Amino acid sequence: MNRKIDLRSDTVTKPTAKMRKIMAEAEVGDDVFREDPTINAFEHKIADMFGFEAGLFVPSGTMGNQLALHMLTQPGDEIICDYTSHIFNYESAAAGFLSGVQLRTINGRFGIMEPSDIEKAIRPCNDWDPHTSVIALENSTNKGGGSCYCKKELMDIRNLADEYHLSVHLDGARIWNAALATVTELSYYGSVADTMSICFSKGLGAPVGSMLLGDQDLITPARRVRKMLGGGMRQAGILAAAADYAVDNHFQLLREDHKRARSLGKTIMQCSKLVIDMNSIRTNILLFDVKDIPVNDALKMLEKEGILMVPFGPHTIRAVFHFEITDDDMNHVNSVFRHLFI
Ligand SMILES: Cc1ncc(COP(=O)(O)O)c(C=O)c1O
The missing domain is CATH 3.40.640.10 (Type I PLP-dependent aspartate aminotransferase-like (Major domain))
Structure with a gap:
């Protein structure tokens, strides 16, 4: 992409x-x-x-x-x-x-x-x-x-x-x-x-x-x-x-960002190589941990699929949702996560 x-x-x-x-x-x-x-x-x-x-x-x-x-x-x-x-x-x-x-x-x-x-x-x-x-x-x-x-x-x-x-x-x-x-x-x-x-x-x-x-x-x-x-x-x-x-x-559009963060959170729950606490997802920011793969390698794997996120600690990645992210983007992100990390 x-x-x-x-x-x-x-x-x-x-x-x-x-x-x-x-x-x-x-x-x-x-x-x-x-x-x-x-x-x-x-x-x-x-x-x-x-x-x-x-x-x-x-x-x-x-x-x-x-x-x-x-x-x-x-x-x-x-x-x-x-x-x-x-x-x-x-x-x-x-x-x-x-x-x-x-x-x-x-x-x-x-x-x-x-x-x-x-x-x-x-x-x-x-x-x-x-x-x-x-x-x-x-x-x-x-x-x-x-x-x-x-x-x-x-x-x-x-x-x-x-x-x-x-x-x-x-x-x-x-x-x-x-x-x-x-x-x-x-x-x-x-x-x-x-x-x-x-x-x-x-x-x-x-x-x-x-x-x-x-x-x-x-x-x-x-x-x-x-x-x-x-x-x-x-x-x-x-x-x-x-x-x-x-x-x-744009204020009310933020609700969509919150839903999207939860949607990816649910996918991450199914991924054996990742760890997330669903209770931590309250708004548009998502933090999750990577197991067994170095964070920078996981980020490179995502980048190859057109997805950019940032490292947020030795095992942690941060994703932040905003109004430029579309439904198609979400489908792509969720399927890439399933493909790479289940
Ligand atoms: C919680 C919080 N406070 C303050 C700031 C600083 O904002 P700015 O980058 O406009 O200086 C940021 C930036 O991301 C932030 O996340």
Whole structure:
């Protein structure tokens, strides 16, 4: 097959023809002067949607996370997060570099932390202790395999944070997937997190763009820090228009991605050379282990059949589903797996 079925990530999608048309027609202005009407309207819309006062359009999820951590901490603080979290594994140690804080990891299950484990990690207030100031959650999880916090789990963590006067940051790069999987209304997230970063460039399929959400008092100075970091953009309404289109038109499509992940999961269950925990498949990300075959060999076998996935550990492979994957692609992927791994 010539076309590759690209399951390496949900960030590989290209803007659709309709999205490109909307981008071309977007009304724009200089956003550093706050004169881009498309961005201004989009920031209001998304903040309202998630139950926050204000939003700040940023180039990436990493910038959204790092701005949040910077605004919520002082140098010398400690942030509690799961050992699989994106801020710990994939943000180039930015929290230490940009904000002078350290990350305290705890071992959750599929990236989901238990309040009792978080509580044990909160430091006493001695001069010599790092100052615990933030609990950082990820929903859905990436390295945790697409798992999600349900509403109650989030509220339990919010209550714990309040008891200890801590802030909660929510990395919601894939909050759209989590909301569908756990039947959570988007505005609920504003009641459990002080700050949240969300992405439009993952399963929603926008080419670029994320947003930091929080109180106006936090977003106003965060705007200045965004500028310091070189994240002040000019006629970026073109990007906000694509993101807005993605929210309105692609959000509900994520349900299909979740079904497709489960469909491959069921096939993998039948494969004696592979191992999967079906309970771990909650959204569009699938992690499975390879038995007896080196991971890179298994990936090469798949690539020969036109299927791309990524290694995610010594025995683990990750597949991520997105809207460019068709029913025909799924039939092909399922039959290749049966052929290679049963
Ligand atoms: C959970 C999570 N948070 C943050 C990010 C960072 O997003 P970006 O690549 O836009 O910086 C990612 C990227 O994949 C992610 O999976």
